[in-house]
Amino acid sequence: QVQLQESGPGLVKPSETLSLICNVSGDSINKYYWNWIRQSPGKGLEWIGYVYHSGTTDYNPSLKSRVTMWVDSTKKYFSLNLSAVTTADTAVYYCARGIAVASYDPWGQGIQVTVSS
Amino acid sequence: DIQLTQSPLSLSTSVGERVTITCRASQSIGSNVNWYQQHPGKAPKLLIYVASYLQSGVASRFSGARSGTEFTLTISSLQPEDFATYFCQQSYSSPFTFGQGTRLEIK
Numbered sequence: 001q002v003q004l005q006e007s008g009p010g011l012v013k014p015s016e017t018l019s020l021i022c023n024v025s026g027d028s029i030n031k032y033y034w035n036w037i038r039q040s041p042g043k044g045l046e047w048i049g050y051v052y053h054s055g056t057t058d059y060n061p062s063l064k065s066r067v068t069m070w071v072d073s074t075k076k077y078f079s080l081n082l083s084a085v086t087t088a089d090t091a092v093y094y095c096a097r098g099i100a101v102a103s104y105d106p107w108g109q110g111i112q113v114t115v116s117s
Numbered sequence: 118d119i120q121l122t123q124s125p126l127s128l129s130t131s132v133g134e135r136v137t138i139t140c141r142a143s144q145s146i147g148s149n150v151n152w153y154q155q156h157p158g159k160a161p162k163l164l165i166y167v168a169s170y171l172q173s174g175v176a177s178r179f180s181g182a183r184s185g186t187e188f189t190l191t192i193s194s195l196q197p198e199d200f201a202t203y204f205c206q207q208s209y210s211s212p213f214t215f216g217q218g219t220r221l222e223i224k
Contacts, residue, residue, distance in 0.1 A: 045161070045204060045215035060212040094160055102208035103151050105172065107160035 002027035004095050004108035012089075012115050018082040022095030022108055025076065029053055033098030034071060034078040039110075040091035050098055051078055085115045119143055119207050121150075123216035129224045134195050138219045140205035142186040149209035150188045152181055155218075156201045164203075165190060195221070 008020035022034070036048040049059035051069040059067045063082070071078040082089060092112050096104035120143035130136055140150060148168035153161035163172045165181035168188055178193040192199055200223050205216040 044217055045206075047213045047215070058211050062212070096160075099166075100208070102206075102211075102213045103163060103166045104153075104161070104206075105163035107162070110160050 002097060002106060004097065004106060006093060006095050006108045006111040008111060008113070010112055010114060012085055012113060013117050014086055014115055015084055018080070018085050018089065018113055018115075020080045020093055020095075020111065020113070021077050022079070023077045024097075027097075029071060029073050029076050029078070033101050034069075035096045035098045035102075035104060036069065036080045037094045037096055037104065037107075038091040039094065042088075043091075046091075047102075048080065048082075048093075050101075087115050089113070090115045118212055119146060119210060119214055121205050121207055121214055121216040123203075123205060123219050125219060126217060127220045127222065129222045130195060131224045132195050132197055136192045136195055136221065138190045138203055138205075140188040140190070140216050142188070142207060145186055146207050146209035148183050149207055150181075150183070151206045151208060152179075152190045153204045153206065154199075154201050155204065161204060166208075197223075 003025045005023045012018045030053045033050040035050040051057050051071050066083045068081040092110040094107050094110045096107040122141045124139050152165040155161040168183040169181045180191050182189050202218045202220045204218050
């Protein structure tokens, strides 16, 4: 069965770039939509965007100017870059497989990212 | 963006009770609503997709329904493992949005 695992730094300084990777095992990355979603006490669950295996992306307009996603099919992972972070970007970040675009199953375990100097 | 409003936001109830959670969409979205369960410190888990279809492996006491722009998640007989937070989510149009969550607590 498919499993997803996030990795990356847990602490990022303000104005820097947050970079996360989601490793995919147990299924081909060359299908489905691969998503990033974050959760914070203040904003709840927020969809950040997806990357399709072809490289097609769709981002939440609220974050679009700062987000980049891509997929590496040979290494079976997909990535998130979020630039110019502020304390408002502090959250648990999840990666998730999108079935029929936007039904999310499964999710990774999540990674806490704190933005602080 | 499409807004989803859940009610109630919290509910104190007992094992064996029947519970219904409501999610109202700010506009017509067909049947494009999913429901997730989240335990503290864990990732959300997909329970119901396209309003009423039970995800594989999910207990049959969970069911979903739609009436216009109102969607419901019903748990027919609460089990101890069902005390968690439940979220609805619309998959109709980007940006895909979530409800605020409904927390089920043990009375």
